[in-house]
Amino acid sequence: MPNQIPADSVGLVTPKTHHFTAPLLLACGRTLDEYELVYETYGQLNAAKSNAVLICHALSGHHHAAGYHSMDDKRPGWWDAYIGPGKPIDTNKFFVVALNNLGGCHGSTGPCSINPVTGKAWGADFPMVRVRDWVASQARLADVLGIDVWAAVIGGSLGGMQVMRWALDFPERIRHAVVIASALKLSAQNIAFNEAARKAIVSDPNFFDGDYIEHNTLPKNGLAVARMIGHITYLSDFAMGEKFGRDLRSGSFALGTAEPVEFQIESYLRYQGDSFANSFDANSYIRITKALDYFDLAREYNDDAVLAFKKTSAKFLVISFSTDWRFAPERSHEIVNALVGANRPVTYAEIESHHGHDAFLLPDERYQQVFGRYLAGVTI
Amino acid sequence: MRIDLNEIQHWIKQGSRILDLGCGDGTLLKFLIDTKQVQGYGLEIDAAQINTCIDKGLNVIEQNLDRGLGNFADKSFDTVLMTQALQTLHFPHLVLDEMLRVGKECIVTFPNFGHWKARFYLATRGRMPVSDLLPYEWYNTPNIHFCTFDDFEVLCHERNIKVINRQVVNEQSGQTLKDFMPNLFGETAIYHLSK
Numbered sequence: 001m002p003n004q005i006p007a008d009s010v011g012l013v014t015p016k017t018h019h020f021t022a023p024l025l026l027a028c029g030r031t032l033d034e035y036e037l038v039y040e041t042y043g044q045l046n047a048a049k050s051n052a053v054l055i056c057h058a059l060s061g062h063h064h065a066a067g068y069h070s071m072d073d074k075r076p077g078w079w080d081a082y083i084g085p086g087k088p089i090d091t092n093k094f095f096v097v098a099l100n101n102l103g104g105c106h107g108s109t110g111p112c113s114i115n116p117v118t119g120k121a122w123g124a125d126f127p128m129v130r131v132r133d134w135v136a137s138q139a140r141l142a143d144v145l146g147i148d149v150w151a152a153v154i155g156g157s158l159g160g161m162q163v164m165r166w167a168l169d170f171p172e173r174i175r176h177a178v179v180i181a182s183a184l185k186l187s188a189q190n191i192a193f194n195e196a197a198r199k200a201i202v203s204d205p206n207f208f209d210g211d212y213i214e215h216n217t218l219p220k221n222g223l224a225v226a227r228m229i230g231h232i233t234y235l236s237d238f239a240m241g242e243k244f245g246r247d248l249r250s251g252s253f254a255l256g257t258a259e260p261v262e263f264q265i266e267s268y269l270r271y272q273g274d275s276f277a278n279s280f281d282a283n284s285y286i287r288i289t290k291a292l293d294y295f296d297l298a299r300e301y302n303d304d305a306v307l308a309f310k311k312t313s314a315k316f317l318v319i320s321f322s323t324d325w326r327f328a329p330e331r332s333h334e335i336v337n338a339l340v341g342a343n344r345p346v347t348y349a350e351i352e353s354h355h356g357h358d359a360f361l362l363p364d365e366r367y368q369q370v371f372g373r374y375l376a377g378v379t380i
Numbered sequence: 381m382r383i384d385l386n387e388i389q390h391w392i393k394q395g396s397r398i399l400d401l402g403c404g405d406g407t408l409l410k411f412l413i414d415t416k417q418v419q420g421y422g423l424e425i426d427a428a429q430i431n432t433c434i435d436k437g438l439n440v441i442e443q444n445l446d447r448g449l450g451n452f453a454d455k456s457f458d459t460v461l462m463t464q465a466l467q468t469l470h471f472p473h474l475v476l477d478e479m480l481r482v483g484k485e486c487i488v489t490f491p492n493f494g495h496w497k498a499r500f501y502l503a504t505r506g507r508m509p510v511s512d513l514l515p516y517e518w519y520n521t522p523n524i525h526f527c528t529f530d531d532f533e534v535l536c537h538e539r540n541i542k543v544i545n546r547q548v549v550n551e552q553s554g555q556t557l558k559d560f561m562p563n564l565f566g567e568t569a570i571y572h573l574s575k
Contacts (some may be wrong), residue, residue, distance in 0.1 A: 346442040
């Protein structure tokens with residue numbers, strides 16, 4: 001809870017919702033006749049509307065990227081370390097838009113929303129959404145906000161995939177593309193982790209083939225296990241060792257005691273899993289991890305990312321983190337190499353960090369420098 | 381600007397595609413973009429230098445040259461440049477091969493360890509030369525593979541590298557002597573190479 005709002009915070013913010021009535025044809029072939037997107041904005045849109053920046057969120061993110069909703073909030077938005085006055089995404093300069101993607105569970109239309117046709121929650125029937133659907137809906141939000149061209153579209157992890165999709169599908173509407181800890185496509189290992197997580201969810205007896213809302217229950221155990229699996233992969237071995245080691249939360253190894261032992265890491269993971277299961281929707285989790293798995297920038301370009309990037313005209317900033325094994329620096333090298341091969345402007349930095357994939361969310365001096373200096377050079 | 385950088389522009393074609401290995405603070409890259417409208421990328425590993433390049437709006441890519449240039453396609457650049465970095469590499473000869481694979485032409489500049497001051501320093505003091513041009517002690521120098529102009533000529537010959545142009549420039553004294561006996565009086569060599 002902030003006793004007072006920090007000077008470099010965007011302060012108290014209120015989410016807005018836009019109801020879209022034009023049908024959206026999804027990549028899966030189904031159509032959403034109407035839908036809502038919830039979003040937040042920080043900073044002021046200038047008269048020329050040339051200073052708008054879009055934030056694309058990752059798996060568990062949402063529209064609340066910075067600031068506080070009330071003075072009772074325990075924590076600010078998920079990317080508060082990077083969005084605010086004087087921060088890398090400087091709200092004194094930029095007008096920042098952050099939204100909750102379609103199929104999510106933080107206010108935008110998703111599996112928990114009411115299907116207007118049936119009058120019941122969509123549940124398992126909510127369509128599969130892909131990265132390109134998110135980008136298409138984000139473009140419609142830009143239309144609503146009167147933004148023809150983004151000064152920059154920015155995202156980490158799955159958010160970075162949306163940024164690349166933006167550069168490809170709307171080359172004339174994006175001037176700078178900032179792709180952080182991301183990949184042209186997931187590796188088999190990555191898909192495997194996602195499938196293990198999904199299997200945990202669908203194996204929960206309370207899942208009811210995705211129609212748990214109809215059964216007035218939630219597959220919380222399955223979702224918690226899914227989050228635990230994910231969480232392990234977002235941290236590095238080193239970071240986990242530093243933070244928890246083999247420290248005990250309770251119990252003892254003393255001979256002659258039957259007292260059960262609980263390691264700190266066990267308790268921590270359980271806490272992470274449980275709190276996630278209380279704030280996230282299982283159907284959303286399944287859809288969003290599927291969108292991750294399906295994404296493959298070069299698929300329609302003969303599996304040639306160079307050919308794909310030739311369609312783009314944005315300037316790219318690509319950033320990776322040394323101990324990120326979920327979206328390893330090698331994946332970012334593939335992005336950079338393809339951009340160079342396509343003769344497209346790109347800057348790349350590999351940040352030394354102990355924090356694994358999570359590093360893209362955490363404060364880091366060099367990361368902030370590279371990010372901030374690059375965005376300082378974006379003309380508005 | 382460093383004198384070797386100023387000379388290089390004469391060997392760069394207008395609007396060409398260049399790769400600058402160890403681009404430092406990006407001075408040369410920026411200069412060539414401004415004067416020759418080149419399309420260029422710089423490779424660098426030093427965080428502070430990368431920051432400076434970003435400030436200049438350059439395409440700077442963090443990459444360790446000792447890991448090779450395997451990520452760049454054959455003849456994908458008109459010119460691959462490397463100024464004053466050859467002597468800092470673990471495998472200068474292999475990087476040179478890679479430069480000639482990736483670039484249609486290469487330009488390399490390096491300090492001459494056969495300069496009379498270095499020879500005099502070593503001969504009279506019996507210690508590794510330290511000068512304003514090479515201001516490091518032997519144990520902390522980033523320059524781990526020194527060569528003389530003559531050494532470099534031998535390497536080019538051995539590896540069938542064609543020397544298109546060679547030039548010797550002096551920041552300081554010996555402007556006339558350097559043309560007469562470059563390996564003794566030249567400070568910095570600029571080689572324009574192809575395979």
